Amino acid sequence: MSKEAKMMDIFSAQLKTVTPSPIHTFSEAVDHVPNILKLTIGEPDFNVPEHIKQAAVAAISSDDSHYSVSAGTLALRQAASQFLKRHYDLNYRATTDILITIGATEALYVVLASILDENDEILIPTPAYPVYAQMTRINGGQPVLIDVSDDDFVLTPEKLKQTIATHHHIKAIIINNPSNPTGITYSETQIKALVSVLKDTNILIISDEIYSELTYNGQHESIARYLPEQTVVINGVSKAYAMTGYRIGVLAGPTLLINEFNKVHSFIIMTPSNPAMAAAKVAFSSQESLVSTAKMKQDYQHRRDYLVKALKQLEFECIVPNGAFYVFAKVPDDFIQDDVAFANDLVDKVQLAVVAGAGFGPGGAGYIRVSYAAAMSKLEEAVARLTCYAGIIRK
Ligand SMILES: Cc1ncc(COP(=O)(O)O)c(C=O)c1O
Structure with a gap:
């Protein structure tokens, strides 16, 4: 065993129970995919006012x-x-x-x-x-x-x-x-x-x-x-x-x-x-902050309404989220039911990355999280790719 491998013994018992964030791991893993569109990370796309x-x-x-x-x-x-x-x-x-x-x-x-x-x-x-x-x-x-x-x-x-x-x-x-x-x-x-x-x-x-x-x-x-x-x-x-x-x-x-x-x-x-x-x-x-945040919120709400409507049309079930900037949607019955496999298949077939729900703990399996902290043009492109995916599966 190499010295470096032996050094792994120094870590605490509790650290051994810790696993890297599934969101970041997935989001980084798809970076190399050409033409990938990511709605994975929960980070505002706006500039600081x-x-x-x-x-x-x-x-x-x-x-x-x-x-x-x-x-x-x-x-x-x-x-x-x-x-x-x-x-x-x-x-x-x-x-x-x-x-x-x-x-x-x-x-x-x-x-x-x-x-x-x-x-x-x-x-x-x-x-x-x-x-x-x-x-x-x-x-x-x-x-x-x-x-x-x-x-x-x-x-x-x-x-x-x-x-x-x-x-x-x-x-x-x-x-x-x-x-x-x-x-x-x-x-x-x-x-x-x-x-x-x-x-x-x-x-x-x-x-x-x-x-x-x-x-x-x-x-x-x-x-x-x-x-x-x-x-x-x-x-x-x-x-x-x-x-x-x-x-x-x-x-x-x-x-x-x-x-x-x-x-x-x-x-x-x-x-x-x-x-x-x-x-x-x-x-x-x-x-001025009240004004800038109100403007961002208005944009988020517009994007949320667009995304929820489009996802429902594609037969994803979701409750209309009243806060933050995520839609948590149930994968339709005729798509791959394992959310991790589904997220990977979306990347493979239409180069769209969303986060599998299982990474958020019990109750998350079978869902995906879609972040709408992204420009409308990106959301429209994401919906076009999802529609294309549905076309492949439902043909
Ligand atoms: C629920 C929740 N809490 C805390 C944080 C981290 O916030 P901060 O950037 O202020 O550390 C996040 C970031 O995504 C979050 O979603």
């Missing part, structure tokens, strides 16, 4: 190049605090209740790393963003995957109660509202029903609301409004302001919890980047 970019440029030009405090600049925490209050009626003090993180991703990591002892359980309604389960494993915990596909992809109080009754090491539940990959949103009634079960427990609610600004019908409802003492809210600028590469997230919660999270946060990242924080402050606080 000019007024936000200028804030980053100004920060660089004025030598804003030193460490900030690890919680992030007070100016950005204040902007985040006011944003959460104005948009979702959430009350978090900038000085004590908010950490600025490296994207929603670091916020999730900080919470899981702070709370998990070996074999502690994290409840995850699925289909879900694959990072939740893998990050739980990296931190020594056990994901408990709750298949919610039979309930229109919404976790019901009955299912939650049942799961709590049969698991004895639950530390937290991750609720993703609006959801990646299904695009569902939780109504006030649905949230209150979950709150009625969770309030009598000490289970921490990790509420991933990174898509909160991209809710198409009705207002986004945060579970933190109903159970603030037991909830941490994760949000950020990646999706609503098309700032994925700036890497700025927000972790908000009760002061005592935030103090503990800050121990992990400050040791793993020291501080976020100043120019990115300056830009995020403008994203959260300027009037």
Whole structure:
């Protein structure tokens, strides 16, 4: 055995349980296919609005190049605090209740790393963003995957109660509202029903609301409004302001919890980047951002309506997603039923890449996730290729 192979022994037992993201693996694997059209990645196709970019440029030009405090600049925490209050009626003090993180991703990591002892359980309604389960494993915990596909992809109080009754090491539940990959949103009634079960427990609610600004019908409802003492809210600028590469997230919660999270946060990242924080402050606080996000949202909604209609015409079943920028569609009965094989066949026959649903956990098999964070012209081309595929199969 080579020395390099022997070195593989150094890795922790928990890392051995972690597998690479099926979304990224597939998306990278099809890159070499000539003429490939990819609707795989959940990343806005818009540029960062000019007024936000200028804030980053100004920060660089004025030598804003030193460490900030690890919680992030007070100016950005204040902007985040006011944003959460104005948009979702959430009350978090900038000085004590908010950490600025490296994207929603670091916020999730900080919470899981702070709370998990070996074999502690994290409840995850699925289909879900694959990072939740893998990050739980990296931190020594056990994901408990709750298949919610039979309930229109919404976790019901009955299912939650049942799961709590049969698991004895639950530390937290991750609720993703609006959801990646299904695009569902939780109504006030649905949230209150979950709150009625969770309030009598000490289970921490990790509420991933990174898509909160991209809710198409009705207002986004945060579970933190109903159970603030037991909830941490994760949000950020990646999706609503098309700032994925700036890497700025927000972790908000009760002061005592935030103090503990800050121990992990400050040791793993020291501080976020100043120019990115300056830009995020403008994203959260300027009037122009309201206009630019409204415009993006209008485009997303237009694309969603187009895609849902076209998929239904091709006999895919799907519920109209009320948030985020994905359609989660059931593969028609006369197509290949194994979603992974179907996704590969789509690439082979018409050079169209979408993500197989099985990668999002139980309840995802038999579905595909199509991202509509892509220009209309790409979506039209995708529909043309799908129609061509249907023609081949149904001839
Ligand atoms: C549900 C969900 N949470 C978190 C993230 C990561 O967000 P960020 O770019 O802010 O780290 C994503 C990105 O796709 C996501 O879909």
